[in-house]
Amino acid sequence: MSKHLVEIVVIEDEEDILELLEYHLSKAGYAVTGFLSTDRVEQFLEEESPALMIVDRNLPGVEGSDFVAYLRELGYSTPVIFLTAKDQEEDLVEGFRAGGDDYMTKPFSYKELLMRIEALLRRSGALSNDKVKYRDMLLEPRQQRLTIAGTPIELSRLEFKLLLTFVKNPKQVLDRDFLRDEVWGDNTPDFNEKTINVAINRLKKKIDPTGDKDYIVPVRGIGYKLS
Amino acid sequence: MSKHLVEIVVIEDEEDILELLEYHLSKAGYAVTGFLSTDRVEQFLEEESPALMIVDRNLPGVEGSDFVAYLRELGYSTPVIFLTAKDQEEDLVEGFRAGGDDYMTKPFSYKELLMRIEALLRRSGALSNDKVKYRDMLLEPRQQRLTIAGTPIELSRLEFKLLLTFVKNPKQVLDRDFLRDEVWGDNTPDFNEKTINVAINRLKKKIDPTGDKDYIVPVRGIGYKLS
DNA sequence: CCGCATTGTAATCGTTTTGTAACCAAAGAG
DNA sequence: CTCTTTGGTTACAAAACGATTACAATGCGG
Missing domain, CATH: 1.10.10.10 (Winged helix-like DNA-binding domain superfamily/Winged helix DNA-binding domain)
Incomplete structure (x- = not known):
C-alpha cells in the first residue's frame, strides 16, 4: 500500500509458509518483504529499516540464529521473532542468546503471532501507544x-x-x-x-x-x- | 549484561509458586520484590521503578490483565510478562491487549522464563551498545x-x-x-x-x-x- | 597569543499554512 | 416565493516555519 506503513521482513525458506505469512501480515496492515534465504537481507537492511523481522531457524546454508547474531554484531537492533519447528529448550536458548526478542514454535497460531508482533512493536517504539x-x-x-x-x-x-x-x-x-x-x-x-x-x-x-x-x-x- | 541491581516485581497469589519464582530470579542475580496481590503494587510503583514485572493472570479480586491495563492507563510502561494457567487463545489476546509484553503458560520452564526476561530487558533497557x-x-x-x-x-x-x-x-x-x-x-x-x-x-x-x-x-x- | 574548528545568532528566502474577505448556495421564517 | 440568515467556496494576503547563508562568538590546541 504505502511506505507509511510498518514494514516487516520475513525470512522463511518454505515457500508455502512464507506466502501464508505474507498473506496474514499484509491483511493485518503491515508492509511485508519476504526472503527465502538470508542472501539478500543484509543488503536490504542497508537501504531500508524494517520495524521487525520474523526469522526461521532452519534456513538454507545458515542457521537463523547465527544470522541474527551476525546482524547484532554489525550493530543492527531490529526486533526479531524466531519461528521454528525446533522446540527443544536448548534451541530456544540459542535463539535468545543470538539476540532474538521472541520465539514461537511451529505450528503456531497466527492470532498469537500478530499479538506478539504488536507487543514487540509497541515496546520497540515503532507503534505509538496513544491511538x-x-x-x-x-x-x-x-x-x-x-x-x-x-x-x-x-x-x-x-x-x-x-x-x-x-x-x-x-x-x-x-x-x-x-x-x-x-x-x-x-x-x-x-x-x-x-x-x-x-x-x-x-x-x-x-x-x-x-x-x-x-x-x-x-x-x-x-x-x-x-x- | 550486568544483572546487578536490576529490579523485578512478581505478583503471584500462589505462595509456593511465588517463592519458587523469587528463588530462581534471585539466583539469576535479580533483585526481586514479591506480592501476593495487587494491593500494594501501585503504591510500590510510585516509589520504585522496577525494570520488569511478572504478573499472574489469576489474582484475588482483580484480573492480572485488568490491573496491567490500569497501570498502562496511569502511564506506567514497565515491561510485563504474564504467567497463567489459562492457555486459551482469547486469554492470551486479552493479556496482550492489556499491554503485556510476553505471555507464558504454566507449567513453564524457568530457563525459558529467564531467557524471555533477559530479552525483554535488553529490548526495553538502555542497551549501551558500542555499535x-x-x-x-x-x-x-x-x-x-x-x-x-x-x-x-x-x-x-x-x-x-x-x-x-x-x-x-x-x-x-x-x-x-x-x-x-x-x-x-x-x-x-x-x-x-x-x-x-x-x-x-x-x-x-x-x-x-x-x-x-x-x-x-x-x-x-x-x-x-x-x- | 594565534589559528582553526565548532557552535550560536541574525538576516533572508521560499514554501506551506492559516486568516480574511468577497461571493455563492442552502435552509428556514414569514 | 422572497428575504434573511448561516454555512460553503474560492481567491488572495499575511503569518509561520524551515532552509540557507553569512557572520560573530566560543573553545581548543599549538
Whole structure:
C-alpha cells in the first residue's frame, strides 16, 4: 500500500509458509518483504529499516540464529521473532542468546503471532501507544498522523488538532465557542467568524474528498458534530 | 549484561509458586520484590521503578490483565510478562491487549522464563551498545565515529550527539523540546529557536550531501524524524 | 597569543499554512 | 416565493516555519 506503513521482513525458506505469512501480515496492515534465504537481507537492511523481522531457524546454508547474531554484531537492533519447528529448550536458548526478542514454535497460531508482533512493536517504539480510532479513521497524536481505512492522509497541525477534538468528542454537537477555545485557544481576540468554516472546509476536503462519508456535519446555528 | 541491581516485581497469589519464582530470579542475580496481590503494587510503583514485572493472570479480586491495563492507563510502561494457567487463545489476546509484553503458560520452564526476561530487558533497557547500525550508517559512540556505507564521515561532537538521538529513536517524531533536552541539555536558558534548524542543516549536509537519502525529514510544526 | 574548528545568532528566502474577505448556495421564517 | 440568515467556496494576503547563508562568538590546541 504505502511506505507509511510498518514494514516487516520475513525470512522463511518454505515457500508455502512464507506466502501464508505474507498473506496474514499484509491483511493485518503491515508492509511485508519476504526472503527465502538470508542472501539478500543484509543488503536490504542497508537501504531500508524494517520495524521487525520474523526469522526461521532452519534456513538454507545458515542457521537463523547465527544470522541474527551476525546482524547484532554489525550493530543492527531490529526486533526479531524466531519461528521454528525446533522446540527443544536448548534451541530456544540459542535463539535468545543470538539476540532474538521472541520465539514461537511451529505450528503456531497466527492470532498469537500478530499479538506478539504488536507487543514487540509497541515496546520497540515503532507503534505509538496513544491511538484514537473513530470509524475508519485512526489518529496518532504524537506522530500527528492520520490513516483512513489504512491510507495515510497528510494533515496540517491545525487540521489535525481540529479533527482530534471532534474524535475526542464524537457524536456531540460542538458549538463554535467550544471549537475556538479548544483549537485556537481562548485568548484569541477579534476572532473572525468564518475562520472555523474555512478550517472545517479544508479538513473535510482532505479526509473526505468525494463528500460521501459525512464525517463532520453542520448543525445550523450551533456548530458541527462528528457522526 | 550486568544483572546487578536490576529490579523485578512478581505478583503471584500462589505462595509456593511465588517463592519458587523469587528463588530462581534471585539466583539469576535479580533483585526481586514479591506480592501476593495487587494491593500494594501501585503504591510500590510510585516509589520504585522496577525494570520488569511478572504478573499472574489469576489474582484475588482483580484480573492480572485488568490491573496491567490500569497501570498502562496511569502511564506506567514497565515491561510485563504474564504467567497463567489459562492457555486459551482469547486469554492470551486479552493479556496482550492489556499491554503485556510476553505471555507464558504454566507449567513453564524457568530457563525459558529467564531467557524471555533477559530479552525483554535488553529490548526495553538502555542497551549501551558500542555499535549502532541504521540503514547504511554505522555509529560507534565510544569513538564518536560514523561510517556511511563504509566511508568514514567526520562529525563534530554536537552533530554526532544529534544523529545518535535520532538513531536511538528511529521513525519517531522528535519534537523540538525533546531534541533540546536530549542534545543541548534542559538547563539552557534563552535557547534560540533556530539553533536546531541550523544544527540539523549542518548534519544533513555531512551525512547526505546530495540530499537523496532522506535520513532526517522535517515534520512541520513539531520537529524532525529519522525515516 | 594565534589559528582553526565548532557552535550560536541574525538576516533572508521560499514554501506551506492559516486568516480574511468577497461571493455563492442552502435552509428556514414569514 | 422572497428575504434573511448561516454555512460553503474560492481567491488572495499575511503569518509561520524551515532552509540557507553569512557572520560573530566560543573553545581548543599549538
